[in-house]
Each structure stands twice: as C-alpha cells, then as structure tokens.
Amino acid sequence: MLNLHWRAKGSWSVVGRAFAAALARRTPVAFIDPPEGLPVSGVPVSADAVTINFGDWRLSPTLPGRRVVSYIPWETSRIPWPIRRKLRRLDHLWVPSEWQREVFLRNGISAEKLSVVPLGFDPEAFHPPVTPRQPGPVFRFLFVGKWEERKALPELLEAFCSEFRADEPVELVLHAHNPFLADFDQEERLRQELRKLGARDARVRCRGEVALADLVRAYREADAFVLPTRSEGWGLPLLEAMACGLPCIATNYSGLTAFAHAGNALLVETDGVIRVRDPFFFHPWLIWGTWARPNVAHLRRLMRQVVEQREESTALGQAAAREVAAKWTWDHAAEVALARVAELK
Structure with missing residues (x-):
C-alpha cells in the first residue's frame, strides 16, 4: 500500500488527482489530508508504508511513512543554494524527466536519492476524434x-x-x-x-x-x-x-x-x-x-x-x-x- 499527499493549485493539483487515481487502481492508497471532493478510500495511513508527496515538498519531513518520496518538477538549470540544501535533506526525490534528473545531478543532488517517474495523460479524455475533423475556413x-x-x-x-x-x-x-x-x-x-x-x-x-x-x-x-x-x-x-x-x-x-x-x-x-x-x-x-x-x-x-x-x-x-x-x-x-x-x- 501507499500513503499519498498533495496540496497544490492549478495544473499540479490536476496531476496529483490523476496520478492518485491510477495508483489506487493498482494498490491500496491512504490519503493524507485529501483535497475537497476527492473520494476517500477508507484505507488508514500507515507509518510502515511509503508516502508519496505531490504537494509542497517542504512538508515532506513532517509526513508519516517508512520513506517519504517528494515529486518535484523543475524548469531551470540551477537550484539556488538555500533550496538545494533543503532538497539534499529529503528522503527521496522523483522527477518527471531524464533532463531534470541531469539538472539535479549537476546541482549536487545525490543519484541515490533520485528516480525518474514520468507523468501521463488520460486517454479516455484526450484522444483523436472518432470522426476526423474537417478543415474549416480558418x-x-x-x-x-x-x-x-x-x-x-x-x-x-x-x-x-x-x-x-x-x-x-x-x-x-x-x-x-x-x-x-x-x-x-x-x-x-x-x-x-x-x-x-x-x-x-x-x-x-x-x-x-x-x-x-x-x-x-x-x-x-x-x-x-x-x-x-x-x-x-x-x-x-x-x-x-x-x-x-x-x-x-x-x-x-x-x-x-x-x-x-x-x-x-x-x-x-x-x-x-x-x-x-x-x-x-x-x-x-x-x-x-x-x-x-x-x-x-x-x-x-x-x-x-x-x-x-x-x-x-x-x-x-x-x-x-x-x-x-x-x-x-x-x-x-x-x-x-x-x-x-x-x-x-
């Protein structure tokens, strides 16, 4: 089983919700402080389970779990020193792409702490139209x-x-x-x-x-x-x-x-x-x-x-x-x- 936490705005909230649903189809998931509107599974949070944090990574040290994974997207070539110092103290980090993994390695994040876990999309919502769209006038x-x-x-x-x-x-x-x-x-x-x-x-x-x-x-x-x-x-x-x-x-x-x-x-x-x-x-x-x-x-x-x-x-x-x-x-x-x-x- 897994513990899962996220508190985020905008697209990252959508990401967390979609990822949570996909994980819950495969293993029991206990939600820590679930966002409003999310169906609660009823599975209790376990101190022996791995916790995945899709929310504010600064909260990771406060979350329960045998290991706490912080999922962190990043877009720049450098991690400022105050942030880098805090990231080094985290238990384990997931990043969505090999490009970001290389950025983190160049900024001194240990390879042992890093794993690449991609994001995805919902094929039920996003797919080509059944009837191909005909070109319009514009x-x-x-x-x-x-x-x-x-x-x-x-x-x-x-x-x-x-x-x-x-x-x-x-x-x-x-x-x-x-x-x-x-x-x-x-x-x-x-x-x-x-x-x-x-x-x-x-x-x-x-x-x-x-x-x-x-x-x-x-x-x-x-x-x-x-x-x-x-x-x-x-x-x-x-x-x-x-x-x-x-x-x-x-x-x-x-x-x-x-x-x-x-x-x-x-x-x-x-x-x-x-x-x-x-x-x-x-x-x-x-x-x-x-x-x-x-x-x-x-x-x-x-x-x-x-x-x-x-x-x-x-x-x-x-x-x-x-x-x-x-x-x-x-x-x-x-x-x-x-x-x-x-x-x-």
Missing part, C-alpha cells in the same frame, strides 16, 4: 499554459503577427489564464503585448480558465498546437495535444523531449540560453541559472509549414497520438511509480 493555432515569462508568449505573438498577413485565414487562440497572479487580466496583457509589437491583431483571441470538457473541446477545435516554451519539467498540455492528434510545435529543450521528438512533433530550434528572469515565480534575489531562447525565425517557418502542408501535418499528429497512447498514459506512469517504490529499502 486555420487555428492553440496555446495552453499559464501566462508567464517561461512560456515565451511574446515570442509566440511576434512569430504569429510577423508571419501571417492580416488577410490570411489564420488565428491564434490562447488559453493562458494565470490563477497565481492576483487580478490577472489576460485580455489586457494581450493588448499590452500587441501594442509592443505595433500590432492590432483581432486574429489573436484569449480564453480564460476552463473545465476539462472545455479544454478537450479546445484541442478538438484546433488545427495545430504551439508551445515555444523556454523550459518544461514535463509539458502536460503538449502531451495532451499530441494525444488528441494535433500537429504540435514545441521548443527542442528540457523535459518535454522525453516524449516529443523529430518523429512526432515539429521542434523549434533555440538561440542558446538566457538568464532566468521572472520575479513572481523565481525570486530575484536567488540565482536560478538559465533556460532556452526559442528561435523566432524558426518558429515562424514551422507555423507556416503546418498551415501550408496540411496533409503531412495531419499525418504527423496521427503518428504522435498513436505513440503517446502506447507509452505515456497515467496507467503507464503508475506502473513506473510502483516499480520505483519497490526499489526503496
């Missing part, structure tokens, strides 16, 4: 992710507005809500970024935070997915888009390369790396290292390619859907997680 690019510096939205807007003329039947839809920023106004932020570009482009539209069914519909109504991110510990929206059969454009860097490669996605070249700067998510008094600078010119060419080469792009999306369904579901992730638990002494 080609729609879709972006899904928080509006933050790491996602490189200014570069995406620059690429879109520069590449496609105002009279071309192409649009960009942003699902870029940020629940962590108080009074965040996605529409106003978009207007600000377009003003910087000297653009007044009505073909770029925002959608706010949506329920799962609406998110699935957004993938189904899109013609291509684009994520010119600077860095990802994993990249769940990209995986979901691939599972839905969309041709996907993403930066050739970081954790998403665990499942996205030249055979199933269009990968944006990088212009090296730049220093991490985002005072809200990454404290400015600490040194976080670097992340990628996506090449805007190459991003433009790939966006043009998927518009003009519809047949080839559709085939690429279909190949991606088949591959990720065979390798990257939550059930697959749970099997890997249980194998790692069995290795713990």
Whole structure:
C-alpha cells in the first residue's frame, strides 16, 4: 500500500488527482489530508508504508511513512543554494524527466536519492476524434499554459503577427489564464503585448480558465498546437495535444523531449540560453541559472509549414497520438511509480 499527499493549485493539483487515481487502481492508497471532493478510500495511513508527496515538498519531513518520496518538477538549470540544501535533506526525490534528473545531478543532488517517474495523460479524455475533423475556413493555432515569462508568449505573438498577413485565414487562440497572479487580466496583457509589437491583431483571441470538457473541446477545435516554451519539467498540455492528434510545435529543450521528438512533433530550434528572469515565480534575489531562447525565425517557418502542408501535418499528429497512447498514459506512469517504490529499502 501507499500513503499519498498533495496540496497544490492549478495544473499540479490536476496531476496529483490523476496520478492518485491510477495508483489506487493498482494498490491500496491512504490519503493524507485529501483535497475537497476527492473520494476517500477508507484505507488508514500507515507509518510502515511509503508516502508519496505531490504537494509542497517542504512538508515532506513532517509526513508519516517508512520513506517519504517528494515529486518535484523543475524548469531551470540551477537550484539556488538555500533550496538545494533543503532538497539534499529529503528522503527521496522523483522527477518527471531524464533532463531534470541531469539538472539535479549537476546541482549536487545525490543519484541515490533520485528516480525518474514520468507523468501521463488520460486517454479516455484526450484522444483523436472518432470522426476526423474537417478543415474549416480558418486555420487555428492553440496555446495552453499559464501566462508567464517561461512560456515565451511574446515570442509566440511576434512569430504569429510577423508571419501571417492580416488577410490570411489564420488565428491564434490562447488559453493562458494565470490563477497565481492576483487580478490577472489576460485580455489586457494581450493588448499590452500587441501594442509592443505595433500590432492590432483581432486574429489573436484569449480564453480564460476552463473545465476539462472545455479544454478537450479546445484541442478538438484546433488545427495545430504551439508551445515555444523556454523550459518544461514535463509539458502536460503538449502531451495532451499530441494525444488528441494535433500537429504540435514545441521548443527542442528540457523535459518535454522525453516524449516529443523529430518523429512526432515539429521542434523549434533555440538561440542558446538566457538568464532566468521572472520575479513572481523565481525570486530575484536567488540565482536560478538559465533556460532556452526559442528561435523566432524558426518558429515562424514551422507555423507556416503546418498551415501550408496540411496533409503531412495531419499525418504527423496521427503518428504522435498513436505513440503517446502506447507509452505515456497515467496507467503507464503508475506502473513506473510502483516499480520505483519497490526499489526503496
């Protein structure tokens, strides 16, 4: 059996819930302080069981269990010293990708403490439509992710507005809500970024935070997915888009390369790396290292390619859907997680 704890906001809460359900299908799970709305299994918490913490890793030393595993996503090349010192004291760490494992090793985290356990997606929700979508009069690019510096939205807007003329039947839809920023106004932020570009482009539209069914519909109504991110510990929206059969454009860097490669996605070249700067998510008094600078010119060419080469792009999306369904579901992730638990002494 396992003990399981998580307390998180946004996408990480969704991740914890989905992972918990997959684990509970395979072994008894005792939930520590379960979030509201989660069905409680009735299994009591055991001090002899392994505890997996999907929540705040700083709580791990306070949690019961024979061993406590802290699942930690990470997106930058450097772990600031105060955080690194605390991570070294933790019992065991899971990371979602081999890229992140290498980052942690370079930052002095012991290999004996580290295991790679991938994330996954729900194939019941995210899959290609039974009836293939027919091309509409307007080609729609879709972006899904928080509006933050790491996602490189200014570069995406620059690429879109520069590449496609105002009279071309192409649009960009942003699902870029940020629940962590108080009074965040996605529409106003978009207007600000377009003003910087000297653009007044009505073909770029925002959608706010949506329920799962609406998110699935957004993938189904899109013609291509684009994520010119600077860095990802994993990249769940990209995986979901691939599972839905969309041709996907993403930066050739970081954790998403665990499942996205030249055979199933269009990968944006990088212009090296730049220093991490985002005072809200990454404290400015600490040194976080670097992340990628996506090449805007190459991003433009790939966006043009998927518009003009519809047949080839559709085939690429279909190949991606088949591959990720065979390798990257939550059930697959749970099997890997249980194998790692069995290795713990």
